[in-house]
Amino acid sequence: MDRSPGNARLMIVSDLDHTMVDHHDPENLSLLRFNALWESNYRHNSLLVFSTGRSPTLYKELRKEKPMLTPDITIMSVGTEITYGNSMVPDNGWVEFLNKNWDRNIVSEETSKFPELTLQSETEQRPHKVSFYVQKDKAQDVMKALATRLQERGLDVKIIYSGGMDLDILPQGAGKGQALAYLLKKFKASNKLPVNTLACGDSGNDAELFSIPDVHGVMVSNAQEELLQWHAANAKNNPKVIHATERCAAGIIQAIGHFNLGPSTSPRDVTDLSDSKMENFDPAYEVVKLYLFYERWRRAEVENSELYLANLKAVCCQSGIFVHPSGIEQSLHDAINSLRTCYGDKQGKQFRVWVDQVLPAQIGSESWLVSFKKWEQSGEERQCCLTTVLLSSKDVSVAEGLTWIHVHQTWLDGARPNTHTTWLF
Numbered sequence: 212m213d214r215s216p217g218n219a220r221l222m223i224v225s226d227l228d229h230t231m232v233d234h235h236d237p238e239n240l241s242l243l244r245f246n247a248l249w250e251s252n253y254r255h256n257s258l259l260v261f262s263t264g265r266s267p268t269l270y271k272e273l274r275k276e277k278p279m280l281t282p283d284i285t286i287m288s289v290g291t292e293i294t295y296g297n298s299m300v301p302d303n304g305w306v307e308f309l310n311k312n313w314d315r316n317i318v319s320e321e322t323s324k325f326p327e328l329t330l331q332s333e334t335e336q337r338p339h340k341v342s343f344y345v346q347k348d349k350a351q352d353v354m355k356a357l358a359t360r361l362q363e364r365g366l367d368v369k370i371i372y373s374g375g376m377d378l379d380i381l382p383q384g385a386g387k388g389q390a391l392a393y394l395l396k397k398f399k400a401s402n403k404l405p406v407n408t409l410a411c412g413d414s415g416n417d418a419e420l421f422s423i424p425d426v427h428g429v430m431v432s433n434a435q436e437e438l439l440q441w442h443a444a445n446a447k448n449n450p451k452v453i454h455a456t457e458r459c460a461a462g463i464i465q466a467i468g469h470f471n472l473g474p475s476t477s478p479r480d481v482t483d484l485s486d487s488k489m490e491n492f493d494p495a496y497e498v499v500k501l502y503l504f505y506e507r508w509r510r511a512e513v514e515n516s517e518l519y520l521a522n523l524k525a526v527c528c529q530s531g532i533f534v535h536p537s538g539i540e541q542s543l544h545d546a547i548n549s550l551r552t553c554y555g556d557k558q559g560k561q562f563r564v565w566v567d568q569v570l571p572a573q574i575g576s577e578s579w580l581v582s583f584k585k586w587e588q589s590g591e592e593r594q595c596c597l598t599t600v601l602l603s604s605k606d607v608s609v610a611e612g613l614t615w616i617h618v619h620q621t622w623l624d625g626a627r628p629n630t631h632t633t634w635l636f
Contacts, residue, residue: 218404219258224411226412231460233460236458239563243563247477250583251498255571259280260286263285266340281567289385290390291340293394325357373435374416431459464477485522489609505550506563527543528616531543543618567586597622
């Protein structure tokens with residue numbers, strides 16, 4: 212992994228489609244609420260794991276469509292692929308484990324004898340996963356017959372039906388649950404077992420996640436019938452697994468609060484961000500708060516008041532410098548003054564700002580260096596810059612907040628604007 216936080220305070224293992232990502236929420240509000248909560252309270256000492264049925268190709272497509280955070284670990288192709296960090300480095304030990312009693316050619320040969328099965332696209336066929344579509348009313352009969360055939364051929368496989376149409380054939384040792392168990396075993400061996408783990412899902416291929424011992428689980432309110440049936444039969448009396456009353460990422464936030472796993476109020480749910488009661492200096496929260504204000508300013512969701520700009524200047528060093536991604540330098544106070552020209556310019560439009568991988572490092576008794584990715588999306592266009600901020604606690608109280616000394620930004624490869632755009636902070 213790109214970083215090692217010791218024993219993670221919380222590890223969230225979440226499915227993506229209809230769990231972390233709500234495809235019926237065009238504004239992506241529940242996902243953005245989760246993002247702000249995670250980056251302000253958890254990123255620096257916790258682990259985010261995405262566990263999806265999607266192949267790497269479709270996973271990367273989803274990342275381009277939705278304002279998703281970067282996970283520490285990605286489990287793809289229904290638990291048959293585990294990768295780490297930004298570079299998505301594969302876990303070779305998991306690959307070796309899955310190769311036992313698995314022969315993809317035999318699976319292809321036997322499934323070809325079932326006309327009820329329709330092969331999914333080429334991108335969804337992976338080394339340890341063969342995927343089909345099957346009609347709901349034929350699924351159970353096909354699964355029984357196919358399991359018998361493959362067993363007779365000497366294969367030890369798992370057949371998973373989910374989403375009311377998807378049928379996946381995997382090695383017996385694969386699946387979302389086994390991938391999670393493998394990770395927990397690996398963490399335990401290196402004395403880095405997370406303090407708490409929360410599994411989140413909505414469909415049949417997520418059921419295994421809730422079977423792992425000592426793991427909290429949440430089925431989001433929009434969970435599919437197949438998962439609810441599994442819960443009724445297998446985990447009805449398990450207090451560690453709940454059925455949320457909120458959809459998708461909002462249900463995950465609800466579960467964090469229900470199980471007392473840590474803070475569960477997203478900064479996006481706080482109307483007056485200046486009124487936050489903090490006990491200690493919190494660089495990550497300061498970053499999330501500033502960019503959330505910036506979004507609200509441009510969407511005219513806060514009052515067009517000089518008081519806001521004065522408060523911003525009060526937390527910026529008089530001699531502080533802002534380096535724009537284009538390389539142009541200006542004072543932080545001049546950058547704040549330029550906000551006057553763009554108040555409400557995104558009112559009524561699909562404009563969102565979020566930060567990703569906010570990682571503070573204390574570099575002195577009174578100073579922090581914070582690195583993160585700052586994203587802006589306006590309609591279909593999306594830009595991102597890598598940002599580094601120097602913050603100081605010298606001569607200020609916790610209530611006053613950290614002082615911004617220096618902000619430096621560079622465009623992320625492949626995420627610079629195609630046209631002229633107003634890019635501030």
